[in-house]
Amino acid sequence: MTIRFAPATFACAAGLCAASLLASGAALAQQSQALKEIPADKAKLTGAMTVDYNSRSLRSTSGTDLYEISDLSVADLMILKGSVQRTPGKSLVYSVKFDVINPSNPSQVAREVAILRGDLQIDANGRYIPDAGRLRIDVVKGNQTSSPFGGSIQGRNVTRWWEVAEQLRRAQKEADKIYSRMVDGKVVSIQVKNPDPLRFERTQLAAGPFSFLPDVRVSGNLDYDYELGNWLTDANGVTFAYTVADKSFTDRVSGSIRFVEENGNFTDKAGKKKPYTGYYEYNLRWNEQAVNTDQSFFDASAAQAQSDAFFSSADQSKPGLYGRVFYNDSEDACKRVKGDNGRDKCVGPTRSEVTWDLKAEKLTYAQLANWVKLEMLILGPLTDE
Structure with a gap:
């Protein structure tokens, strides 16, 4: 059965109204959608992506890694699908299309309403600069608009596979950093050796694809732990500042994305059983009570207990993003380097099958x-190891 839409009606419902309507009461109702809590049965981030790391493969001469995103569903809001081509150390080229879901009637979906496109350039210092390659979200149906990404992201000090071993050796010798959070009313802390920050420097996320989703300023760090493969926020968290209906909001995201390397099976959203070789466990919380620096103390004698408590995601009642992103990695035809033991080893996976279940x-x-827009910007660093 083909579902047909009344174009003007659905365009407005999808946030693609003409500018004159945006000043009306209907526009204010649309903008309130941005601040509406997602119904529990719809509050999911699910989908899949395959990554072919051609830069690591003996079978490829292109040196360009290919990310293919399929049906990344963001609640009952939008669906992302498309590709990102990454030349390590140089750029990421985006062509990701948005299907948008009618907020008033979720059975209505407008296909390929907007496109995330352009280049995310990487300079000689490892800084990601969105506006250098005109990275943007273009609404191409209805009221056509273009909204840019901006600012910069200072990439991790090491993003190339052949330098990871050296960075790990350095981490074992250099400065420690303490991370703390509140668990059951108590402060728990862990210590990480020489974490490598992914720093957001007035990073601007593009508005859209709905008119009620504004542009956003992001600041703060996501720190990478080379020893365990985890991502962590420090005491400042990652902050998102934006304005809806002339009112300013600032969200502080804190917590961890913990890497677990193990083999197993999971069931995807279609009910299909799939294998995995590891996963990232998300335990990110919005606007949680911050821990004062003078409360942070690492007790080495209780390191394991502190770590277990810090990474525990047993309490998922607080506002946040929880669950797992599964990886099924393979190393077919991988390039090799000598390890610390003098033996050749793969530089890393040549292919990853990624599944979001958050x-x-x-x-x-x-x-x-x-959060989804930010994660699209940092696909490269998030999937490096």
Whole structure:
């Protein structure tokens, strides 16, 4: 059965109204959608992606890694699909299309309404600069608009596979950093050796594809732990600042994305059983009570207990993003380097099958959309190891 839409009606419902309507009461109702808490049964981030790391493969001469995103569903808001081509150390080229879901009637979906496109350039210092390659979200149906990404992201000090071993050796010798959070009313802390920050320097996320999703300023760090493969926020968290209906909001995201290397099976959203070789466990919380620096103390004698408590995601009642992103990695035809033991080893996976299975707890549509846009910008660093 073919579903037909009344174009003007659905364009407005999808946030693609003409500018004159955006000043009306209907526009204010649309904008309130940004601040609406996502219904629990819809509050999911699910989908799949395959990554062919051609830069690591003996079978490829292109040196360009290919990310193919398929049906990344963001609650009952939008669906992303498309590709990102990455030349390590140089750029990422985006062509990711958005299907948008009618907020008033979720059975209605407008296909390929907008496109995330352009280049994310990487300079000689490892800084990602979106506006150098005109990275943007273009609304190409209805009221056509273009909204840019901007600012910069200072990439990790090491993003190339052949330098990871050296970075790990350095981490074992250099400065430690303490990370703390509140668990059951108590402060728990862990210590990481020489974490490598992914620093957001007035990073601007593009508005759209709905008119009620504004542009956003991001600041703070996501720190990478080379020894365990985890991502962590420090005491400042990662902050998202934006304006909806002339009111300013600032969200502080804190917590961890913990890497677990193990083999197993999971069931995807279509009910199909799939294998995995590891996963990232998300335990990110929005606007959680911050821990004062003078409360942070690492007790080496209780390191394991502190670590277990810090990474525990047993309490998922607080506003946040929880669940797992599964990886099924293979190393067919991989390039090799000598390891510390003098033996040749693969430089890393040549292919990853990635599956998102995340739950958004008590988040608004704007909060979840903001995180997804940021994650699209840092696909390279997130999938490096």
